[in-house]
Amino acid sequence: MPLSWAVFASFLLAAAGYVIGRSRAFATAGPDVRKLHSRPTYHGYSVALTALLPPLAVLAVASILRMAGVLSDSAGPVAGLVALAAAVAGLAWGVMRVGQQFQARNAVERMVLGLLMLCSLIAIVTTAGIVLSLVFETGRFFQLYDWKTFFFGTEWxxxxxxxxxxxxxxxxxxxxxxxxxxxxxxxxxxxxxxxxxxxxxxxxxxxxxxxxxxxxxxxxxxxxxxxxxxxxxxxxxxxxxxxxxxxxxxxxxxxxxxxxxxxxxxxxxxxxxxxxxxxxxxxxxxxxxxxxxxxxxxxxxxxxxxxxxxxxxxxxxxxxxxxxxxxxxxxxxxxxxxxxxxxxxxxxxxxxxxxxxxxxxxxxxxxxxxxxxxxxxxxxxxxxxxxxxxxxxxxxxxxxx
CATH class of the missing domain: 1.10.3720.10 (MetI-like)
Structure with missing residues (x-):
């Protein structure tokens, strides 16, 4: 399975998880929704995120390993199947957690907070990678060419x-x-x-x-x-x-x-x-x-x-x-x-x-x-x-x- 198909399938399962989790929350609460700790919408978000985040993590790791040369291109279908399996497992686990006492709102906020921290970390790591690549390659250049001539030379x-x-x-x-x-x-x-x-x-x-x-x-x-x-x-x-x-x-x-x-x-x-x-x-x-x-x-x-x-x-x-x-x-x-x-x-x-x-x-x-x-x-x-x-x-x- 290509990685793009795995991503598309993960989002489809997440959308289905939102609908299933919200419906299950209504069914669990019965006629009085106030019995639930969190609103049914949060239960839907909880199931959707548990179905979406694990496959995205698997695909991200697989992409990084492929760029690093650890995994070959032929390993892409295997990574896609693993990601799809992670999505299904996350969907099942999220649905099982739906109940009157489940603190879905807190769980969603923790997952969103972790996602925001991850995005911030990606930005910081990307910046650090750009700077380090410039520093290392510049160091190679100054091993081959005199830095005084570079900074003070008037001819290009x-x-x-x-x-x-x-x-x-x-x-x-x-x-x-x-x-x-x-x-x-x-x-x-x-x-x-x-x-x-x-x-x-x-x-x-x-x-x-x-x-x-x-x-x-x-x-x-x-x-x-x-x-x-x-x-x-x-x-x-x-x-x-x-x-x-x-x-x-x-x-x-x-x-x-x-x-x-x-x-x-x-x-x-x-x-x-x-x-x-x-x-x-x-x-x-x-x-x-x-x-x-x-x-x-x-x-x-x-x-x-x-x-x-x-x-x-x-x-x-x-x-x-x-x-x-x-x-x-x-x-x-x-x-x-x-x-x-x-x-x-x-x-x-x-x-x-x-x-x-x-x-x-x-x-x-x-x-x-x-x-x-x-x-x-x-x-x-x-x-x-x-x-x-x-x-x-x-x-x-x-x-x-």
Whole structure:
């Protein structure tokens, strides 16, 4: 039996167990349902969970063992039959437990609590696995390549035949440069939009403007990248770069930064809007009562009160910009260089991670393992930004909530 069939059969048995357990509870109680310790619905949930959880556990263990190579693919039907047998046994045990004195509600709450703890554990283990894989592969890379040259080298010229120069400095420069331009676009526009929607817009205008802005967050990044490649890049090249003699390419830092900034507007706007709305109304009323105008109230009372949260929103947007790939690939090019000219093509760490792992690569060569070192570096940067942002937001919440 294929594992997918076993999963489907387990859910069918769980659904049947709910109906059977609820009906049996009614039959046990007779005309007075109050004789039951728990409501019949909880009895149904209890039977359903006892029929569903054991086969899911069996299938999860079987999948992990297959990925680890302990079980072969031919063992799949056997695992499916074992899971189906566990479902039937759980269904029978759950039905047998139904009775007037059975504390079904407590049993369901314990099983749900265990399930929630398991989900939390899976998230933690997954995060730990990602970090450990990056650390181990990065350690292999630094056994083959000097870490000083990697962190302080200013040339990025990977050659799979050997003699590669794998300095991260030009990649880090391009990442920070593009992210800086993106924040220059997104922070003022997003913040001013949040101020308007929270302090000046009518309820009708806000109900239209806020969803319209948040539509930008739902556009796939590949669409933004195509927009940068087809529209923004040629426009900057024809009307700025070539007339000013600053370049002839449609791919540039400014192209990627502008488009990425547009993508980040809803992140800054939505977070800032929520933070500004969280400022107590009493602060506004006090300022207005002392004779301040609405604009003075916003400038001298609301924004200073909301500033820690706004800074946290900006840092979260910065971490989002640093990790962007598709817009950079199509808008900024793939040239690893250091320049102050925003109309020249550059690249970022994420782009080079993709390029180093694309194609038939030898995972024992430094040219491939460098992708893990780049990933770990990017992870540390974004983790630091997220930690700072969460610290600032938490401090803000403790102060005003």
């Amino acid at each position: 010229t990977p050659r799979f035949q050997g003699n590669s120069q794998l300095g991260i400095v030009p990649l880090l420069w391009g990442t920070l440069y593009i992210s800086f331009i993106a924040l220059l676009v997104s922070v003022p526009i997003g913040l001013f939009a949040a101020i308007y929607m929270s302090e000046y817009a009518t309820r009708r205008v806000r109900s239209i403007a806020k969803p319209a802005i948040e539509v930008l967050a739902g556009i796939p990044t590949i669409v933004y990248g195509l927009f940068a490649l087809i529209t923004v890049g040629p426009l900057l090249r024809d009307y700025f770069a070539q007339p000013l003699g600053l370049g002839n390419s449609g791919s540039s830092v400014l192209t990627a930064g502008l488009v990425m900034g547009v993508m980040l507007i809803p992140f800054v706007s939505s977070l800032s809007d929520d933070i500004i709305n969280a400022v107590p109304q009493s602060l506004r009323d006090g300022a207005l009562g002392l004779g301040s105008t609405p604009s003075e109230t916003v400038r001298q009372v609301v924004l200073p009160a909301a500033l820690p949260g706004i800074v946290g929103a900006v840092l979260l947007a910065a971490s989002r910009a640093i990790g962007e790939t598709m817009i950079v690939v199509l808008g900024a090019g793939a040239s690893a260089q250091m320049s102050l000219n925003p109309l020249e093509a550059m690249t970022t760490i994420t782009v080079k991670i993709v390029s180093q792992l694309t194609g038939d690569s030898d995972f024992n060569s430094p040219e491939t393992l460098v992708a893990f070192a780049l990933g770990l570096t990017l992870f540390v940067i974004t983790l630091g930004l997220n930690v700072v942002a969460l610290y600032i937001v938490r401090k803000y919440r403790e102060q005003y909530e």
